[in-house]
Amino acid sequence: MSASPHQWRIALRLRYSSRFSSSVKWVYENGLAFFGIRNSWPVIARNGHTLKKENPFTVLELAEDVGGSLASRNRRLEILHKFALSQAGLNTLDEIVWNIAKMAIAELDFEDCVVYLLGEDEKTLVQVAAHGKKNPVAEEILNPIRIEFGSGVVGTAAATGTFQLVSDTRKNAQYIVDDEIRLSELAVPIKYEGRVIGVLDSEHREENFYTAEHVHLFTTIASLASIRIDTAMAVARLQATVERLQTAETQMNEIRKEQDRERKEATAQMIQASKLATLGEMATSVAHELNQPLSIIRMAAGNARRRMSKNSADPEYLIDKLESIEEQTSRAAAIIDHMRMFGREATEEPEPIDPRAVVMNALELMGEQLRLAGIRVETQLAEDCPSVLGHSIQMEQVVLNLLTNARDAMSERDGESKLTLRVFSDHKGVHIISEDTGGGISEEALPRIFEPFYTTKEMGKGTGLGLSVGYGIVRDMDGTIRAENIGDGARFSITLPFGR
Ligand SMILES: Nc1ncnc2c1ncn2[C@@H]1O[C@H](COP(=O)(O)OP(=O)(O)O)[C@@H](O)[C@H]1O
Ligand SMILES: [Mg+2]
Numbered sequence: 001m002s003a004s005p006h007q008w009r010i011a012l013r014l015r016y017s018s019r020f021s022s023s024v025k026w027v028y029e030n031g032l033a034f035f036g037i038r039n040s041w042p043v044i045a046r047n048g049h050t051l052k053k054e055n056p057f058t059v060l061e062l063a064e065d066v067g068g069s070l071a072s073r074n075r076r077l078e079i080l081h082k083f084a085l086s087q088a089g090l091n092t093l094d095e096i097v098w099n100i101a102k103m104a105i106a107e108l109d110f111e112d113c114v115v116y117l118l119g120e121d122e123k124t125l126v127q128v129a130a131h132g133k134k135n136p137v138a139e140e141i142l143n144p145i146r147i148e149f150g151s152g153v154v155g156t157a158a159a160t161g162t163f164q165l166v167s168d169t170r171k172n173a174q175y176i177v178d179d180e181i182r183l184s185e186l187a188v189p190i191k192y193e194g195r196v197i198g199v200l201d202s203e204h205r206e207e208n209f210y211t212a213e214h215v216h217l218f219t220t221i222a223s224l225a226s227i228r229i230d231t232a233m234a235v236a237r238l239q240a241t242v243e244r245l246q247t248a249e250t251q252m253n254e255i256r257k258e259q260d261r262e263r264k265e266a267t268a269q270m271i272q273a274s275k276l277a278t279l280g281e282m283a284t285s286v287a288h289e290l291n292q293p294l295s296i297i298r299m300a301a302g303n304a305r306r307r308m309s310k311n312s313a314d315p316e317y318l319i320d321k322l323e324s325i326e327e328q329t330s331r332a333a334a335i336i337d338h339m340r341m342f343g344r345e346a347t348e349e350p351e352p353i354d355p356r357a358v359v360m361n362a363l364e365l366m367g368e369q370l371r372l373a374g375i376r377v378e379t380q381l382a383e384d385c386p387s388v389l390g391h392s393i394q395m396e397q398v399v400l401n402l403l404t405n406a407r408d409a410m411s412e413r414d415g416e417s418k419l420t421l422r423v424f425s426d427h428k429g430v431h432i433i434s435e436d437t438g439g440g441i442s443e444e445a446l447p448r449i450f451e452p453f454y455t456t457k458e459m460g461k462g463t464g465l466g467l468s469v470g471y472g473i474v475r476d477m478d479g480t481i482r483a484e485n486i487g488d489g490a491r492f493s494i495t496l497p498f499g500r
Helices: 005-016 070-088 093-108 152-160 212-309 315-343 355-372 392-411 466-476
Strands: 024-029 032-038 057-062 113-118 124-131 146-148 164-166 184-192 195-204 351-353 376-381 388-390 418-426 429-435 480-486 489-496
Touching (some): 070 093, 093 212, 152 195, 212 315, 212 355, 315 355, 351 355, 351 392, 355 429
Antiparallel strands (some): 024 032, 032 057, 113 124, 124 146, 418 429
16 A cells, blocks of 8 residues: 555655745555645654654645555445435435434444534534534534634634644644543534535544544545535525514514504594584584474474364374374484484494485485575485495495585585585496585695695684595595586595495
C-alpha cells in the first residue's frame, strides 16, 4: 500500500519548499492520502507512511483511495449504499437528520453523533439530532447547545468549510465541552452548492479514534445528505412562513370580526336612534290617524244613543252603527299595534317581505300628515311583484324617512306638492321609487346626504340620521339606494335583490 508517485512527489516538494515546509504536509493512512495545512506549530518531520494526525489539522484535499483491501472498499460501499437507501423514503428535516445520526452509530461504530444545522440567524449552528449520550430518549436532545460560526471544532468546520479532525482534544484549545470531555473529535461540514448548511460531529472517548476511513465515510454521508437537508430546510422555512401568515390571517380575521361586530352594534344603535326620531315625528301624525276612527266611533255612538232615546232606532240602523264602531276600533288598534312594533328592535332573521305592503304601511302611518301638508300622494304599485328579504319594520323605516324628507322639502315651497311612490320589478330586481316636487337637493348637499348627521334642516327638526341609516339597511339587504334631481324635485331609488 502506497500513495501514487505523483502525490508523493507533490508532498515531498512541499515538504522541502522553504515556504511551506513547516505548514503543508501529506498524511497517509488506511489507504487514503490527505493533503493539508498544519496551522500553528512546526511540523515534526516524520516518515511519510507513519505520519500521525496533528492538531489542528485542516485538510485541503482528500485524495482518492490509493489502496485499501477489497474488503474494506466493499464495506465502505455497502455503508454508503445502506445510507442512501435509508434516506430515500425520508422527507421531513427531522426524519433526515435523525436518520443520519442513527446511521453513524449503527454503521460507523461511533459512540456519538450530533447533527448541527445552520440556525435562522445564519451565524450559529443548532443541534437538531443526536445519537449517543446526548439522546437518552427517542428523538429528544439533552440540553441542545448552539455554537457560533468559527468557535470550537464544530464552528471551525462550519467557518472554514473543511473537516476538522482532532485526535487529542486535550491539546486543542478550541475544543468545547458539550455533555462530557471526550478525547477525539471529527467534525465534517455539510455543504450545499458551496454554502455550509450544517455540520456532522462525532466525539469519542479514546484518543486518536477517528481514521481516514471515518473521515471519508462521514464526508460522503454529509455530501449525500446535503441536497435533501437543504431542500427540507427550505420547506421548513416555507412552512414556518406559511404558519406565520396563517396566524396573521387568523388575527386579522378576528380583528375584522370584532370590527364587524362593532359596526353592527353601532348601526343597530343608529337605527334605533333614528327610529325614535321618526317615532317622535310620527307622534303628531298618529294622533291625527287615531283621531279619525275615534270621531267616527263617537259620532256613531252618539247617533245611536239619540235614536234610542227617541225610541226611533230600528235594529238595522243600530246594527249598521255598531258595525261601524267595530271597524273603526280595529283600525285604531291596528295603528297602535303598528306603532308598538315599530319601536322594537329587529333581531330576527331576515324574512321575505312584500315591498308594496311596506309602502302601504308607511302611508298608513304618514298619510294623514301628508294630506294635512297639502301633498297629493300617488301610488303606482305593480300587480305582480316578487318579495325581498329583510325586516319589514326596518324597510318601513327607510320608506317613512323618504316620506318625511319629501314632506319637509315640499312644505317649504309654494306650488303643487305631489309625491309619487312606485313599486315594480325588472331584471335588475325590485324597485321602490319616490319622486317629489320639493325643489330637489342642492349641488353641495347631494354628495353628503347619506353621511350620518348630515342635515340641512334647522336644529331640532332634522337628525341627519334618516338617509344614512336607510343606506345601511338597504346595503345589508344587498341593495342600493340612490338620490338624484329630476325636474322640480328629488328622486330616491331603492333597488333590492329578489327574495327566495
Ligand atoms: N326629498 C328631498 N328633497 C330635498 N332634500 C332632501 C330630500 N331628502 C333628503 N334631503 C336632504 O338630505 C338631508 C339628509 O336627510 P336625512 O338623512 O333624512 O336627515 P334629516 O332628514 O334628519 O335632515 C336633508 O337634511 C336634506 O338636506
Ligand atoms: Mg330625514
